[in-house]
Amino acid sequence: MSLTSGALEVENVAVHYGKFIAVSSASFSLAPGDFVAIIGPNGHGKSSLVNSLAGLVQRSGEVRIDGVPLPSRNPKAAVAAGLVLVPERRHLYPGLSVRDNILLGSYVKTSRFFAEKAWEDVADVLEVFPELSELLNQRAATLSGGQQQMVALARAMAARPAIIMLDEPCLGLAEAVSKRVYEWLVMMAATKVTILLVEENPVHALEVADRALEMFKGVMSVPDMATFAKEQQP
Amino acid sequence: MSKFMNLIAAGLASGATYGVFGACLTIWFRVCNVLNLAVGDFAMLGGLGTAVLIQVHGVPLGWAIVLDLFGVGLLAYIFDRLVLHFAFDRGRSEHGIVSVFFYTFGLSLAIEGGALLLFGSDLRAAPTLWSGQALHILDFNIERPAVLVIALAIVSGTALWLYLRFTVSGRAASACGESLIGARIAGIDSAKFRRWIFIMTAVLAALFGVLESPIIGFTVQTGPTISLLGVVAAGFAGFRRPGKAVVVGLLIGLAEALIQGYVSISNGDVILYGALFSVIIFRPSVLGLSALA
């Protein structure tokens, strides 16, 4: 398991792409074991926010894990601190095998030199995704979308995260696979891992999350859940 | 029979050239999807630089090699910091033809120009590291420097294969070329892999140049000519498998020697290039390039 407890503090984070302001202001904090959904329409800064927390894009403001500031644009530091992202569209390594894709999730934390030994350390993720056991030697590019998503989740688990961020994990997946993903989320929540879930479809997210935050035009706010529930009614 | 065996020995020696270059090209392409068109020029710097340090400046052999390899490594580091870092790490990487070819193409031209100023246009050769008469093995003779060259090719190809196949670091290096974002998400520093593998392949090519120059002699024009067949060897390995690139390079060298020995010396290269061209066009799957196209 991760060495950090999973407390995340985000203070006045902003993300700019040149002149375009993707996130103008985001501040929130997560206690260890929290399960928070970030909802909002497409193109309003949700992905930019989580990508900046993961160190993939430059940000301003401060991010702290267990009180320790996280440097900006440093994914290695984020993973080392226990903050792991399952990105939108997965970004697996298409030419590598399923085994290697999962194994590389532990790259930052492993001290092993040989890949086989490092794999032995993370092979327990197959208990959660037994269907991947038969696909270990298959190239990731040849998997179905649902199988690829499972590999992406397994890769995140291999990193032994304290905080796991998921960006639209059900994008493009069949209903049955989406259900599987949500079952996994519930299982992870039970292990007291802190979860930050970005979802464009709020209905499913709010069924599993403890609370929600809303991103609208780059600004984060706490939605009025009563009004929100009314809007979601057919 | 002895003619055949001697041609085999000569072919393996020249094929080792293509193989080492192919392996260097392959592993770096695998990490960052860029063709290092300057690999032959690094070999030229190894051979010519060592020769000039010894013959012109009187530096002892061992120190000349160390200084030369250090200089090549430093040049590779500077190029990565000044050019590749800005090209790929600052969030504005240009994909396609420009990034695949032209940064290292420019480096190749610059090295040739600089080498012309520093070393002149004379043919030079570094002293061999293993002097003595040719070895007589079974029914053929093989020069001792050629043995070193072949050994380096086999050792380096094997080492690179083992690295990619069995180590966590090798897997991470491969991941950089497969998906840059995927690699960063896992905390893999793709810039570091790109930099250090570039330096390693530059130094390896330079070392090769030190071993090869006693056999054929180098000028500033030598590098690009022989590196093209290294590109072909790497291509036949799909730009993914350095061990296979070494094997293919050796086979190309053998084919070249046998064609020149039994068909025609003057048209041997023509036949070889034509054969390679035909394979590339009619059997691109041999290259495993369809996934890259």
Next chain:
Amino acid sequence: MTIAPEEALSLVDSAEAPHSRLHRFVYGSAAASRRDPVPVATALFIAVAGTALVVGLNGQYFGTVVGFALAYSIVAIGMVVQLGYAKQLAFSQTVFMGVGAYGTGILETKYNFDTAETVVCVLLIGFVSSLVIGSIVTRAPGLALALATLLLPLFVSTYLGNSNYFGSFTGILNINPLWGTISNYNNAMTQTSVIAVLFLAIVTFAALRVMRSGVGLQLMAMSEDERLAAGLGTSLRQRRLEVFVFGSVVATLGGIVLASAQGDATYFLVAESAQITLLIILFVPGRKNVLAVIGGAILVEYLSTSSDFMSTNLATFEAIVLVVILLIEPNGFVALVARIYRFGYSKLRPPKSGAPAPYEEVTE
């Protein structure tokens, strides 16, 4: 892929009956509401300005430079379409320059063809050979095509250098100028250059017409995403072959002009160093800009003979400029100048009142 919606629609328009293609080729795409003046205007400008330049430089050293540069410019225009626009990784232009140069030399010196017959026959040979070679090489995917065409100059130059029929290392000498007689070298050089300018104008017209038509949009789509382009109805094999043939025939014409200007054809013309020069001429000035590559060809040709220092160090100089330009602006020097201009203009121009906030522009 940055194509405006109305342009994307014209990609569908492009898949129309053959009998209207010539009409569209001359007068512009069906999506345009009026005839496109740019190709004709550019060609006329090149014809008039180029003729004035070469006539004005009659007998001068720079006139000779321009004369040789015109040949490389012609080839480079073909490369603008082939490499710059369609991003077809084919590095065989020097091979077809060799077809043009050696074809001219063989027909004139061994078979006593006159100049006009030679030009027509060699272009025909270039067309047929590019069709045959192109139908084979364009089957290969991206990097395989690059590899194969990198081998071609090596293969051909080695063969030419060893072949007695093609003059071996000496090449073929005593090739006639396109116009005039060799006994009056200065006038012949100028007259040949005038013909070369006219060829350049024609090639520029053709290239611009292709680039600004529905076919050009298809090529741009193919260069970005072949599957998308195929989904829009583009015949990938046909277009790849057409681009290859266009670039190769234009290179053949460039070879004819160069051989006529130089008076000889040697295997150096087909060597890798010549291919490198062409790539520099294309990529440094601007790989999608026809006027830029013409200027680049003149500059490179001038620098290569301007002084001992420059001719010795030209490769190093070109390398540094190439890398610096491509780092800052991958589309070349002209695109860099355009970017600087737009930046300066945006700073000097007062902001529009009521302009939408950046976020609102994106969400609409």
